Amino acid sequence: MAQPSSPSPHKLGHVGTLYAVIEEGVIRPGVTALLLVWLCRRTQLADAPVHVWVTLAPLLYVIWLILHLALCALDAAVLAKWVKKPRRFQEGVDDPKIGRHFLLCLKMYLRYALIQSLPMVTFLMRAMWVRNLVFRAYAPSFDCHYSAVLSRQITDPELTFIDQDVIVGDEARLVAHNVARTPDGLVLFQSAPIRLERGCIIGGGSLIELGVVVGRYSIVESCSHVRAFTQIPPGQVWGGNPAVYRRDREDMPAARPPVEAPAAVMAPQETLSLIARALGLPEEKVTAASTSKDFPEWDSLGMMSIAAALHSRHGVQLEAERVFALNSVAAVIEAVGRMQKREAERPVAEVVDAELLPLQNLAEATAWLAAAPGAVTAARTVQVRISATFVAQPLEDALRLWTRAFGIESVVRFADFNQVAQTLLSPGGLFDQPAAGFHVVLARPEDFPGGKEQAEAVLSAVRAHAARTKSVLLVADLPPALRGGGGAEVDELRRWWREQLSGIAGVRVLGFTALVEELGLEAATDARMEAAASAPFSPALYQRLGIALAREVRAFCLPPKKVIAVDADGTLWDGIVGEDGVEAVSVGASHRALQERLAALRARGVLLVLLSKNAEQDVRRVLAEKPAMLLKEADFAAMRVNWLPKPDNLRAIAAELGLGLDAFVFLDDNPVEKLEVAAHCPSVTILPGEPESFAGALDRLWCFDGAGSTREDAARAAFQQQNAVREAVRGTLGDLQAYLRSLELVVEVRRALPDELPRLSQLSLKTNQFNTSLRRHSLPEIQALASTHELWSVSARDKFGDYGLVGAVVGTSGQTGCYEICDLFLSCRALGRGVEDALLHVLAAHARQAGARCLGAVFNAGPRNEPALLFLRRHGFQEAAGGRHEIQLDGVPGAPAHVRLLA
Known part of the structure; x- marks a missing residue:
């Protein structure tokens, strides 16, 4: 084809592409057909009747196909003497000669696409000689061991090297090039060899990009995407999109065994356990003959709880009429028998560290937790009480499964349907219990047809309850209306509701809106269950809601990573x-x-x-x-x-x-x-x-x-850097007292201020070593103690920096003549410098002014709080009855000489 004297890159590309289409799609197939006609005329077939031609048509097509592939292979071999596939070509930048090579490469890719689209090619490629002929039809060479089992989708055979015993699964694609456009709209082409070393396995449906090396006996899992220039070491298993290291191949049977997908019909004992858990009953009470008539808990709400447990276990949503047919153990077994296997093809991998559960697919992680309900022993119990304007019971199963994964047993109770304000205000009601825990309020904008006036009644009850409760009060924002009704009025109500919640002290806001938006309105809605039982959300949304509540419980019960x-x-x-x-x-x-x-x-x-x-x-x-x-x-x-x-x-x-x-x-x-x-x-x-x-x-x-969440948290990094300087100074001073004097330590002990109470709560929840009672106090509990006890805060600073609020005491004047230290907790950042000694001196001075004769402290032994016990003993406390320790005020030592005390 004649070239213009100074062709533009785009014009050259368009002309070349058009010529390639005509040649590969019309001329070459036509030439092959003429060759076949010539061969037929050389035989007696030329005079055969029509029915013979019809009978021999498939055979003639196969002969045409083989001839076409042979001519293409000959053409590719001839072109290879003058044309090489470029490793890189950028249109308008690189040598035009390389550009012509690139256009011929495009011609080969077009030929590849046309050949792969022809009938019977896939079938005939089962024969090795046909397979090799197909690959050579659009590539001059192909380095592949005869023992390899291959997919047909290899776009760059001359850049693909396949060793002995390699298996490439069906529909896997090996693509050793990449074509993209620069920001200027110009073509950028790159290529690099792919190497599959001995014994490796490429799973079906995978994509292997340019420059990839898969080591000996490694495995790429099915449907994985191995990005360009990835090098997989020998003997490893990679998978995912993008593909990442999974495990060593030799460890596959034992390292982290998968939990097999649940069978369609559970074993009877597992069914009984699931029903008992869903209804909140002891397992021994539920037998194979049990029905809804045997337990008051097995009402319509109980049936919905069973359906939610089945969804957690299998990931299958039951229709409304089948939910309310779950009225016996036999009916539950029958329903499970009709379910599809949730993970029949691929097991759910075991998650060893619960902190990594949020990184998994939430539905799959819930299924694993449901399949292994006894995998984690709960070390702590939390009361969770929920009041909602809709039926909320289906969230319980996911909530309990996820909190148990973190070692927390959630005891969940629900208020009566749509009785939110009454529950918040009722003396002696569900939310008015002495045990602290979580109080949760859930509502929808549809449940406030009266708008702000009706919603204000609930918010007033929230304010009143927040002012007196010892529990964590968690109120959800209003999610989008499920059927999109209300328009601007609903949007304004939702905005106003969240604004009001943000101004109520002691209320934590749950992001209900985000959960609905993540799933989408359609996936979050179950109109049939709403009509049948006022349960408007899908099992998937209830599951997400339970998991979101579990996250709040985990944050309340466990300290963050540091x-x-x-x-x-x-x-x-x-x-x-x-x-x-x-x-x-x-x-x-x-x-x-x-x-x-x-x-x-x-x-x-x-x-x-x-x-x-x-x-x-x-x-x-x-x-x-x-x-x-x-x-x-x-x-x-x-x-x-x-x-x-x-x-x-x-x-x-x-x-x-x-x-x-x-x-x-x-x-x-x-x-x-x-x-x-x-x-x-x-x-x-x-x-x-x-x-x-x-x-x-x-x-x-x-x-x-x-x-x-506190000022001390935000300053932790700066404190550690200051502490490094302290330790460096300590290394230069051989005498401990000289080091302590050099710090110029200032300790302030005072009655705690209201804005310090969150830090006091945090210290009680997090401090393990220097904690005398090991009692844990939530913020509402600390606020309640402030009205019945004396709360002391301890702050410290030295010439290198501010330690912040590092300790606290909950005390009271006892009736025995002793000032009782109910709780004493001190951060480890302040230990060993005299802060604890100065605090004890201030408490003794206060006790004298109050007319006490001794100090008393309750010590509850734990696995890590021995330093607190040693402190009491070192200062002369003697053990008394019931775990109490006492010291006469005359025996309390004075404040350390190196400490400047502010009290």
Whole structure:
């Protein structure tokens, strides 16, 4: 084809494409057909009757196909002498000669598409010689061992190297090139070889991109997407989209056995357990002959609870009429028998660390929890009481399953239907119980037909209850109207409702709106169940609602993680600084996003520590010299850059910070490092996946809920840096007293102020070592104690910085002549410097003024609070009856000489 003297890239591309279409779609098939006609005329077939031609038509088509493939293969072999597939070509930038090579490549890709679309090609490719002929029809060469089992979708055979015993599953695609457009609209072409080494397996439906190397005997799971230039080491299993490391192949049978998908019909005992759990009955009471007539709990709401439990277990939604047919054990077994197997083809992987559950598909994680209800032993019980304007009972199953996963047993009770204001205000009612817990209010805009006036009655009750309750009061915002009715009036009501809630002290707002929007209105709605039982939401939405409540319970009962230990090479930046050099490492978009999340968590008081097997000076240079690095050396509370095993470094940092390993989250791109930490530091939460997913995973984790809720949280990182300076000074002074005098410590003990009560609650919930009673007080409980007891706060500072509010005492003047220390808790950041001694001196002075003769303290022994007991004994407290310890006021030592006391 003649070329214009100075063709534009676009014109050249259009002309070349048009010529390729005509040649491959018309000329070459036509030439092959003429050749076949010529061959037929050379035989006696030319004079055969029509019925013979019709009978032989399939055979003639196969002969035509083979001839066509042979001519194409000959053409490809001839072109290969002058044309090579370019590794890279950018339109308008690279040499036009390379551009002509690129156009011929496009011709080969067009030929590939046409050949793959021809009838019988897939069938005939079962024969190896036909398979090789097909691949050579659009590529000059193909390096494949005869023992390999292949898919037909290999777009670049000359760039695909397949070793012995390789298996490539059906519909798997091997694509060794990429065509894209630059921001200027110009074509950019790239290619790179794909190598499948001996014995590897590529699952069906997978996509393998350019430059990928799959090591010997590795496995790529079905429907996975292996991104360009990924190198999978030998003997590993990768999967997902994008594909990430799953496990070592040799560990597949034993490392983390999967939980098999539930069978269509459960074993009778499992059915009985599910019914008992759903109805809140002891398991021994439910027998194979039980019916709804045997238990008052087995009413229509009980049937809905059973249906919700079945949804959690199997992920199948029952129709409304079948829900209310669940009136006997036999009926439940029959209903389960009709269900489809929820995970028959693929098992649900076991999640060893509950903190990682939020990273899973929530429905799949719930199914696993339902399949193993006894996998976790609950160490704590929480009362959850729920009042709603609609039937809310179906959320209970997911709520209980998820809280139990975190070691918390939720005892759930529901108020009467649509009696929210009455429940909030009723003396002696469901919300007016002495035991503290969670009080939950749920409503819909449809349930306030009177608009703001009707909603205000409920909000008034919320305000009154918030002012007197000891429990956590959780009120949901109003979700979108399920049927889209109401328009601007409903939107205004929802906005106003949330605005009013934000102004009520003691109320936490649950994001009901976000749950509905995540699922979508259609998926969140069940109109038939609303008409039948005032249960307007789908099982999936009820499940999400239960999980959201479980998250609130977890945040209330468990402290947040305090430390993120992060790797450097491949995690904070791309590249290996020890091999590539400081100049060569780069900070890509995913690394920048991760650093932004880490910086945000640090601002909330989560400590960052850096672990790296590198030369320390190289890492420090990257942190200091790379402008793209958001995190700098000063942002890390500790660094361990050496060649020691990372579990050893983690333990050393934990000791340095005075924290347990269960307060750590570990981020690393190297699966070997993750396995080593998992083996030697099992209480550390290890973030799965690749660095590209770390930023999103940190957003989804629950274990940082509550971090940054107080001023002391936000200042934790700064305190640790100040503490490092303190320890450096201590190393220069051999005498402990000289070191303590050098700190210039100031301790302030005073009656707690109202705005300090959240910090007091937090200390009671989190402090384990220096905690005399181990009683845990929620914020409402602390607020209630303020009216019956004396609450003391302890703050400290020295010349290096402010410790913040580090301790508290709940005390009262007893009737025995002793001032009773009901609770004493002190943060470990203040221990060993005389703060606790100064506090005891102030309490003794206050007791004298109150006319007491002694101090009394209740000590409840726990697994980690021995330091509190040693403190009492060191200061002369003697054990009395009932776990109490007493000391006469005359025996209380004075304040330490190095402390300046403000009281």
